[in-house]
Amino acid sequence: MTVSSPALFQAVHLAGLQLPNRLVMAPMTRYMSPGHVPSQEAPAYYARRVRGGVGLVITEATVIDEPHATAYEDVPGMFGTAACLAWRAVVDEVHAAGGKIFSQLWHTGAIRKPGVGPRPELPGISPSGLLMPGVQSGREMTRADIESVIVSFSRAAATAAKLGFDGIEIHGAHGYLVDQFLWAGSNQRRDTYGGSPAARARFASDLVAAVRAEVGPGFPISFRFSQWKQQDYSARLALTPRELEQILLPLVDAGVDIFHASTRRFWEAEFPGSPLNLAGWAKRITGKCAITVGSVCLDSDFLDDSGEYEKLMHEFDASKPASQEELLGAVSHLMSGAAGAAGLHGLNDRLERGEFDLVAIGRALIANPDLPALIERGDLRQVQPYSAEMLSRL
Numbered sequence: 001m002t003v004s005s006p007a008l009f010q011a012v013h014l015a016g017l018q019l020p021n022r023l024v025m026a027p028m029t030r031y032m033s034p035g036h037v038p039s040q041e042a043p044a045y046y047a048r049r050v051r052g053g054v055g056l057v058i059t060e061a062t063v064i065d066e067p068h069a070t071a072y073e074d075v076p077g078m079f080g081t082a083a084c085l086a087w088r089a090v091v092d093e094v095h096a097a098g099g100k101i102f103s104q105l106w107h108t109g110a111i112r113k114p115g116v117g118p119r120p121e122l123p124g125i126s127p128s129g130l131l132m133p134g135v136q137s138g139r140e141m142t143r144a145d146i147e148s149v150i151v152s153f154s155r156a157a158a159t160a161a162k163l164g165f166d167g168i169e170i171h172g173a174h175g176y177l178v179d180q181f182l183w184a185g186s187n188q189r190r191d192t193y194g195g196s197p198a199a200r201a202r203f204a205s206d207l208v209a210a211v212r213a214e215v216g217p218g219f220p221i222s223f224r225f226s227q228w229k230q231q232d233y234s235a236r237l238a239l240t241p242r243e244l245e246q247i248l249l250p251l252v253d254a255g256v257d258i259f260h261a262s263t264r265r266f267w268e269a270e271f272p273g274s275p276l277n278l279a280g281w282a283k284r285i286t287g288k289c290a291i292t293v294g295s296v297c298l299d300s301d302f303l304d305d306s307g308e309y310e311k312l313m314h315e316f317d318a319s320k321p322a323s324q325e326e327l328l329g330a331v332s333h334l335m336s337g338a339a340g341a342a343g344l345h346g347l348n349d350r351l352e353r354g355e356f357d358l359v360a361i362g363r364a365l366i367a368n369p370d371l372p373a374l375i376e377r378g379d380l381r382q383v384q385p386y387s388a389e390m391l392s393r394l
């Protein structure tokens, strides 16, 4: 690690984007968008993280205009004049703060139950009408449904581009619609959209190809995927690197620029025999940019009562000059029980080795809008632990 400039804080040019560092705000649903319109506080909420040092924001998941698309009230949409005006204000404020912003586009599939959204009478739709093996929810999608969802995603992407977003991310993770196609547990179709890993990836790749055709060649498309599902934390899309390849390579051909591999703990190896995490495998398999995520700057031991915090604060007295390397090491100790391997220091080393390109942070950025700046300056006294209560306001 170069002492003067850790990889985390090095500028980078990737997927056509110039970014000041490697830190990304992870997409986080906040339920603060009544009528699917982002609130007046949303521009300041996002821009605060940019002024705090994040180079790229990925918005909270945003529903497309397909009538079965949402399972939730108070989440934003990428449709309607009011929502578009509100998103434009978010984009403008993030740009004014010097950041880039992607819109994360979303269809909740079988998670939906009737009673919510602009068409409350409609059921959820999904590849096989299944939430998970043996659990029926809503109805199986017809070919016309598939076509309609794909057209709606493309329209949302075009709208995002028109509003000035710097790219879009398809939410293909966590057991929502796109992931319901990818996962054998919820996709039991017998047509060309079900069966092998490559067949299960066909819906996602058709969708990405349609979005790419709509937005043209220069507009970045990120694809977020995960092994785990909210329906089953132990679920897996791919049991081997070969299966992961069968899922990801069609997505590359369809036009994905960035793979955002959602894991709960970034330091965990994905397959036996290699230390690479899921983002590392995505990058190795596809040659594309990869974003890692999962408990960065978070741990159950985060700023606990052990006295270690005070001890380190004493050692890293602000009046005493410390190298960047020492500061990252100190923050790693503070923020992770498994100091080093799971901490910022280990994260930085992986970034430096090229395992992945960018690092998304979720909860720690809710708690600390200026977390990147605090880390870079070594201003450790200011770092706040995350608590779920912080979600009650933007």
Ligand code: FNR
Residues within 6 Å of the ligand: 026, 027, 028, 029, 030, 059, 060, 061, 104, 171, 173, 174, 224, 262, 263, 264, 293, 294, 295, 296, 298, 360, 361, 362, 363, 364, 391
């Ligand atoms: C999330 N996450 C999430 N993921 C996603 O793809 N779209 C979303 O809208 C949301 N919403 C969301 C809300 C809240 C309150 C949390 C805490 C998380 C997952 C998130 O992007 C991230 O992957 C996880 O939080 C893990 O990162 P951290 O929090 O450990 O840094």
